[in-house]
Each structure stands twice: as C-alpha cells, then as structure tokens.
Amino acid sequence: xxxxxxxGESSPVxxxxxxxxxxxxxxxxxVPHKQPKAGSLEALINxxxxxxxxxxxxxxxxxxxxxxxxxxxxxxxxxxxxxxPDIAPxxxxxxxxxxxxxxxxxxxxxxxxxxxxxxxxxxxxxxxTNETADALVLxxxxxxxxxxxxxxxxxxxxxxxxxxxxxxxxxxxxxxQMITQEGKNVHVIAVKGNFDxxxxxxxxxxxxxxxREKVNARGYNFSxxxxxxxxRLVPQxxxxxxxxxxxxxxGLINAPTPINFVVPTGNFGNIxxxxxAMQMGLPVNRLICAANSNNVLTEFINTxxxxxxxxxxxxxxxxxxxxxxxNLERLLFELTEQDAAKTSRWMxxxxxxxxxxxxSKTAHALQEIFWSDYADDAETMATIRSIFDKHNYxxxxxxxxxxxxxxxxxxxxxDDTHTVIISTASPFKFNRSVAQSLLERQQVEGKSDFELLxxxxxKTGLPVPPGLKNLETKPILHHSTVNKDSMAEAVLExxxxx
Ligand SMILES: *Cc1c(COP(=O)(O)O)cnc(C)c1O
Numbered sequence: 161x162x163x164x165x166x167x168g169e170s171s172p173v174x175x176x177x178x179x180x181x182x183x184x185x186x187x188x189x190x191v192p193h194k195q196p197k198a199g200s201l202e203a204l205i206n207x208x209x210x211x212x213x214x215x216x217x218x219x220x221x222x223x224x225x226x227x228x229x230x231x232x233x234x235x236x237x238x239x240x241x242x243x244x245p246d247i248a249p250x251x252x253x254x255x256x257x258x259x260x261x262x263x264x265x266x267x268x269x270x271x272x273x274x275x276x277x278x279x280x281x282x283x284x285x286x287x288x289t290n291e292t293a294d295a296l297v298l299x300x301x302x303x304x305x306x307x308x309x310x311x312x313x314x315x316x317x318x319x320x321x322x323x324x325x326x327x328x329x330x331x332x333x334x335x336x337q338m339i340t341q342e343g344k345n346v347h348v349i350a351v352k353g354n355f356d357x358x359x360x361x362x363x364x365x366x367x368x369x370x371x372r373e374k375v376n377a378r379g380y381n382f383s384x385x386x387x388x389x390x391x392r393l394v395p396q397x398x399x400x401x402x403x404x405x406x407x408x409x410x411g412l413i414n415a416p417t418p419i420n421f422v423v424p425t426g427n428f429g430n431i432x433x434x435x436x437a438m439q440m441g442l443p444v445n446r447l448i449c450a451a452n453s454n455n456v457l458t459e460f461i462n463t464x465x466x467x468x469x470x471x472x473x474x475x476x477x478x479x480x481x482x483x484x485x486x487n488l489e490r491l492l493f494e495l496t497e498q499d500a501a502k503t504s505r506w507m508x509x510x511x512x513x514x515x516x517x518x519x520s521k522t523a524h525a526l527q528e529i530f531w532s533d534y535a536d537d538a539e540t541m542a543t544i545r546s547i548f549d550k551h552n553y554x555x556x557x558x559x560x561x562x563x564x565x566x567x568x569x570x571x572x573x574x575d576d577t578h579t580v581i582i583s584t585a586s587p588f589k590f591n592r593s594v595a596q597s598l599l600e601r602q603q604v605e606g607k608s609d610f611e612l613l614x615x616x617x618x619k620t621g622l623p624v625p626p627g628l629k630n631l632e633t634k635p636i637l638h639h640s641t642v643n644k645d646s647m648a649e650a651v652l653e654x655x656x657x658x
Contacts, residue, residue, distance in 0.1 A: 161222045163190040163390065166493040167507070168500025174223040176285035179278075179391035180295070182384030183366055188504070190390050191490050192220060195439040198401065201415040205405050209247035210237045212405075213277070213398045216440070220394045223288055224281070232280035236395070241266055241276055243626060248273065248399045250406040251583075253551050256576060257566075259559065259583045260403045267337060268586035268627045269479070270430065271308035277395040278385060279316045285391070286318060296380035297321040298365060298651065300358035302426065303334040304479045304585065306348070307341075309385040314343030320380065322347040322654055324358045324647060329478055331590060332609040333628065340634040347654040348638035351647065354472055356484055361647040362386070371648045378655050387429030388486050396433030400442055403580045413578055418445035420579040422569070424562040425449045425457055426480035428487035430582065435491060435529070444529075445577045450565035451534040452477045457485055461532035464523035466506075467515040476537050476593035477557040479585070484510070492518065495525045531573075535564035543567075544587075544597035554620050556585040557593045586625050591616050608632070 162172035167188030173181070178190040196219035198204070204212060213233040214226075221229055237247045244264035251259040265272025282295055297319060299309050306323040313321040325338060327350045338348045351358045365371055366382055375382060387393065400421065407413050421444065423431040431449055438444040451458045453473045460466040468483040475481055493503045502522075509516035518526070535543070543560040547553055555563060562581045569575065587594045591612045595604045598619060607615065610632040613624045642650045 161196070161220065162193045164193050164498070165190060166489050166500060167504045174289075175221045175390070176223040176288040179281055179285045179389060180289060180291065180381070180383060182382070182386070182389045183363075187367060188500070189388050189487070189490050191493060191498075195436070196220060198440040198442065201401075201405065201408070201441075204401060205409055209398075209402065210234050212402060213237060213395065216398045216401055217394050220390075221281070224284055228284040232277050232284065235280050236276035241272075248402050250403055250580070251553065252410075253547070253553060256578045258403070258407065258578070258580045259553070259555070260399060260580050261583045262399060263556075263583065263586040263589070265308070266311045266627050267304070267307040268589045268625050269304040269308065270582070270584040271304045272311070273399060274387075274392045274395040275305070275308040275312035275385060278389065278391045279312045279319060281391045282383060283316060283318055291381065293376065293379055293381045295319045295383040296375060296655075297383050297385045298362050299323050299385045300355065300362040301325045301330075302355040302479050302481060303330040305386065306330075307334060307337040310338060310341040310343065310346050310348070313385070314341070314346055316345070320345045320347075320655075321385070322349065322651055324349050324351050324362060326350075326354045326358050327352050327641060329354050329474060329481060331478065331592070333589060333591065333631065336631045336634075337627075339636050339638045340631065341637065347657075348640075349647075349650050349654075350641040351644050352641065353644040355482060356472070357644040359386075359484070359486070361644050365648050365651060368648060371651065374652055375655065380655065386486070387427050393429060393433050393436070393487075396430060397437045397440065400434050400437035404442055407578055407580075416443040418443040418577065420444070420446045420448060420575070420577050422448040422450055422562045422566045422579060422581045424477065424480055424558040424582065424584055425451060426482040426485065428457070428485035428491070430584070432487045432490055435494070438529070439494075446569075446575070447530050448562075448566060448569050449530055449532040450562040451532065452480045452540070452561050453534065453536050454481050454483055455534035456483055457488070458532040458534045460488075461526060461530050464520070464526070465515065465517040466510065468510065469514040476540060476590065477561050479558060480561065491526075492522070495522050531569060533565045533568045533572075535561045535568075539564045541593065541597040544594055548598060548620075554587045554594070554622060555583060556587040557590045558585050559583040586628075587622075588613055588616060588624055588628050595619075
C-alpha cells in the first residue's frame with residue numbers, strides 16, 4: 161500500500177517513508193491510497209490489546225515486517241507502561257453509555273496510546289529505508305502531546321526530540337511534567353504565544369529549506385510526532401475496535417450492530433482515527449464531534465463553512481483549545497474521494513483568508529457521518545459534578561465536554577444506540593478544574609495543583625496515578641523561553657548543545 165499526499169504534488173511513498181517524513185514535501189498530509197478491511201470482527205474478539213494492535217495496524221504498515229509491528233505493539237502496551245491490565249478499559253456508566261478510558265499510560269492522557277508506539281515505528285522505519293541520519297522530532301504541544309512525546313522518545317537510540325509549548329495555555333501540572341523531563345535526547349522550550357503560534361512555528365521550520373539543510377548537515381532528518389504523522393494515527397484506530405469488541409464480549413450487542421462514539425476534539429486526530437476504523441469496517445452509526453468554546457469544528461460540521469477568524473478562548477479543557485484542526489485536511493480529502501485539487505484550494509483559502517466553504521455534496525457526506533455541538537466551561541463543570549454525584553464516576557474536563565455534548569445529542573435526536581464516550585485524560589491531570597467542579601471554593605483556592613492532587617484523592621478515594629506523583633520535588637531541567645519568530649534558531653542551538 162502506498163501513501164499519497166492530500167495536496168497531490170508529492171510522489172507516493174511507502175508507509176515507512178510516510179512515518180519518517182511526518183508531513184509530505186508539498187505541505188500536505190499522507191493518507192493511505194486505499195482503505196484496508198478488518199475482516200471478521202468475531203475473529204478479533206478474544207485478542208489481547210497488543211495482539212489486536214498488531215492485527216489492525218499491519219495492513220497499514222506494508223513496508224514493516226510482522227516482527228517489527230508485533231514488537232512495537234508489545235513494547236508499547238504492557239504493564240510497565242500502562243497501569244490498567246486491559247490497557248484501554250471500558251467503563252459502563254449506564255445501560256447504553258460507556259466510557260473508554262485511554263489515560264492509563266505514563267503521562268495520564270490518551271496521547272500515550274499512540275506516542276508509546278510511534279518511536280518504535282519510527283526507528284523501524286529508519287532501518288527499513290536504510291536511513292543513516294538520526295531522527296529529529298519537532299513537536300508543538302497544547303500540553304498532552306509534549307509530555308507523551310517526551311516519555312515515548314526519551315533515550316530511544318537514533319532519535320532526538322524538541323518540544324515547543326505555548327507559555328500561556330498549559331496547566332501547571334503539564335508544564336511541570338515537561339520541564340522536569342529526564343532523558344539525554346530531550347529538549348523542552350516555551351514559546352511566547354498560544355498553541356497555534358507554536359504549531360505554525362513548527363510547520364514553518366519544517367518547510368524552511370535553509371534550516372533543513374543546517375539540520376541535515378548535523379546528521380539529523382526532521383520528523384514529527386504531532387498527530388499529522390501517520391504513525392500517530394494508526395495506533396489510534398485500534399481502540400475503537402477494542403471498545404466495540406468489549407461491548408460484544410459483554411453480550412450487549414452482536415456484530416454488526418452499529419454504535420456511536422463521542423470524541424472530545426481538538427486537532428481532529430482522535431476522531432479521524434474513528435473515521436478510519438469505520439472505513440475498515442467497524443460498524444459505526446454516528447461520530448459525535450465534541451468541541452469546547454473554541455467551536456470552529458461545530459460550526460463547520462453544521463454549516464460546511466470553516467472560519468478560524470474567531471477569538472481564541474482559553475478554557476478548562478486546554479488540549480482542545482485549537483482553531484486550526486490540522487487533521488481535518490485528511491477527512492476533506494477522503495470525503496471528496498481523494499480530490500487533491502479541491503483539498504488544496506480549501507487549505508490555501510484557510511491560509512490566505514482564514515476561511516473556506518465546502519461544496520454541498522461534501523457537506524452532505526460529512527453530515528451523514530458526523531454530528532457536532534459544543535459545551536462551555538460552566539456546562540463542563542456541571543457535568544463533572546453530575547456524573548460524580550449520579551454515577552460515582554470521576555471524569556476530567558475534556559471527557560466532560562464530550563459527556564455534555566452527548567446529552568445535547570440525545571435531546572436533539574432521541575437516538576438510543578449504544579454509545580462510547582472517549583475519555584481522554586485522567587481526572588487528576590486537570591485536577592484544579594475537576595476540584596473546582598466538585599468542591600467548595602475555600603477548599604480549592606490558594607492551593608497549588610500539587611496540593612489539589614491530595615485534596616482530590618481524599619474527596620474521591622481514588623489514588624493519584626503514578627505519572628503525577630512527586631512532581632513538585634523533581635528537579636527542573638529545562639528553562640528556555642523563545643519568541644514565536646525565534647523557534648528555528650532555538651532548534652539549531654539545541655543541536656549545538658552537545
Ligand atoms: C489531545 C487531546 C484531545 C484532542 O484530541 P485531538 O486528536 O487533537 O482531536 C482531547 N483531550 C485530551 C485530554 C487531549 O490530550
């Protein structure tokens with residue numbers, strides 16, 4: 161299987177090359193030329209998580225050996241890395257509503273699901289393409305990607321990672337996780353600006369010929385750990401199958417009864433993986449795209465017009481505070497039956513004018529599968545409280561956005577299909593907002609995020625997860641802050657450090 165660019169100006173490449181390059185030379189994103197099929201769901205039902213991962217990922221990774229794929233899955237999904245034996249446990253909240261917990265990995269958010277695998281795939285990709293240079297991974301993060309990428313890549317031979325995070329827009333806990341990150345090959349740099357500034361800066365570095373040459377001269381090739389890298393997406397397809405198979409295994413449905421997924425969405429990577437799962441044959445009724453007050457995607461799905469010229473709002477679900485959802489480009493390409501000319505035009509319009517409108521045929525195809533609404537901070541907090549009170553189940557702010565949006569979906573449609581809400585972070589990771597939702601003001605105010613971990617543990621009886629314990633006593637190892645225009649210099653400086 162070959163990978164082609166959504167902009168149509170780059171030659172097709174193998175999966176190994178697509179993962180190694182991260183982004184296509186024409187500025188587009190790599191997608192598989194054809195969709196593989198998963199085959200019989202019954203045959204998958206009793207597989208362990210790593211076995212399922214191997215089975216689902218293999219047809220997308222034609223240029224990797226079976227042993228490489230199996231080993232990558234095994235190294236990622238094991239009890240040393242994940243605190244839950246099932247890796248991605250499904251929690252049934254009531255008759256037809258389930259939460260898929262994707263946050264039992266080392267950094268307590270769902271990005272571990274992909275970023276524990278990606279470094280192994282990348283290393284294998286370098287071997288398979290006879291690459292002699294090391295991989296230089298550049299990543300812009302709204303918080304969770306950075307911590308997860310650093311954990312995934314730390315001390316992986318043949319790789320170096322530089323993470324840029326927006327100075328304004330990550331939580332105290334996330335920031336501390338990053339600036340205390342150990343590993344000989346890791347750099348962490350703050351950018352004066354928001355997530356889009358950091359992401360645009362990284363994109364500009366990737367496409368800057370002069371910087372690229374200097375990086376190459378030092379023995380590195382650029383790569384990306386962002387969700388635009390196909391190696392990030394492919395492991396995410398797996399857990400949609402896992403959730404479906406678990407519901408079947410519990411005798412609640414039989415294949416091919418379709419179910420819904422509700423996905424708290426930012427960069428559109430997670431929900432796009434659900435779309436690819438569906439293309440592989442997973443029976444899906446609706447994909448519900450949940451946004452916070454940065455509701456560009458909701459507007460887009462409901463009207464066909466994308467408009468990023470909105471005020472950027474800082475919310476209590478910061479990993480979804482995004483106005484440009486990069487992975488949407490892949491969906492547009494697929495919905496137009498891989499029309500690169502159309503996709504490129506929309507992306508150019510977005511860049512030039514800040515908005516674009518898709519044609520009605522594409523909008524129709526979009527709305528047939530996707531449904532969207534958003535929840536503001538007040539609704540998010542009320543949802544955390546009500547789920548805890550009614551179900552004695554604690555969810556984080558991102559998961560609460562999804563839960564609130566699902567309630568709106570139910571009142572709008574009356575749909576009684578089994579539904580899986582994707583739970584993307586441990587409630588302890590966004591503990592301040594979670595504590596504010598559950599407790600009186602005086603129990604929260606004046607306390608540090610670290611003290612609040614304790615408070616939350618006492619209130620709920622749940623243990624603080626291993627990845628968040630003892631953060632405040634770890635030494636701070638990374639101190640740099642740069643302007644958004646100086647990110648390229650910072651990259652070259654980091655390579656000079658040793
Ligand atoms: C990254 C992230 C999201 C958004 O996922 P996308 O793939 O960017 O849409 C939602 N919740 C949490 C906790 C995240 O870390």
